[in-house]
Amino acid sequence: MKLGLAVFWPAFWMTVPIKLVIGLLLLAAGMHPWDMPGLGFLLVLSIPLDIWAYGVAARTVFLERLRTQPPDGLGLTLWWQATLLIAIYGTLTYVAVGYAKEGATAVTAWIMEFLKAVPIAEKISIELVLWSVPTTLVLLLLLMIGLSLFGRMVRRQVAAGRPTDLTYQGLVRQWDLSRVPTDQPLLLTVFTLTGVALVLLLWGFMPVTTPHVHELYQKPDTKIAPPLKPIDALNRTDKLLAKAEETIKALEAKAAEEAKEPEKAKAKGGAKVPPLKPGATGPASMPAKTQVTAPAKTEAPKP
16 A cells, blocks of 8 residues: 555645646636546546656556566556556445445434434534544545555566666666656757646636636626715705705795785775675575465356
8 A cells, every 4th residue: 555655645635736737728618627528538638647646656656666667668658557446446436435324314314313302513514524524534535545556557567577687876876767867958948848848738728818707796887976075065065055045035026926926806896795694595686586476267257
């Protein structure tokens, strides 16, 4: 397990920064690295990176710790063996951890039936600990078994190598030359051109060059209130007061005119009209109607 961890852990972290850059480029191009087709591009582009990382990490362990000359094609051999191991054992690990989580959750639910009197906050903490600790232990155990299997693969490559008779200085020199080429200006030029190419690709893939809010998160436009200026506020207040004063004066003048209208009507009417007597149906100057009665009928004398 130690041998597998000594090779796998450095190889993993050597490729993580480069894979992050590739993921950023895929996001700029509108493809999610965790979904197809972005995931497919990421896996394909990761193949040469993983081969290089496995080769560098394994050569370092072989020369520094084991004093063994690594065999040819070490990186490629470890890559396809590790890929096959991850494809088979990784799938089994995923299924096993899922079953472990389901079992731990069921047992936790049964235990929590006896802890109904516990407050909600403490109950959540207890439930989380009860199902997460067994699941984590199962995951760690399976990871250790996987590293042991990978360590056996590395040990087979160690057996295929040959012991070296170089001194420590010779091993250090060979180790450095395996990581850094002798042509330093060429290496610097390649790094610079690669950085420029990545920047150009990033700006080329981006749909817009300025940050913007996604259409799903559009917020209504809110008008920002202008800053308060005391002089303008005083001027507006003076105008409102002057307008209110003019309105009050106009209302007072209108009320005065309405009060004078009854007096003008009385002056134009002349003499006063006497009031009607009680029971009269018309003016006093009109003569009362005389009631005309029809003459009584007389019977003719009988012969």
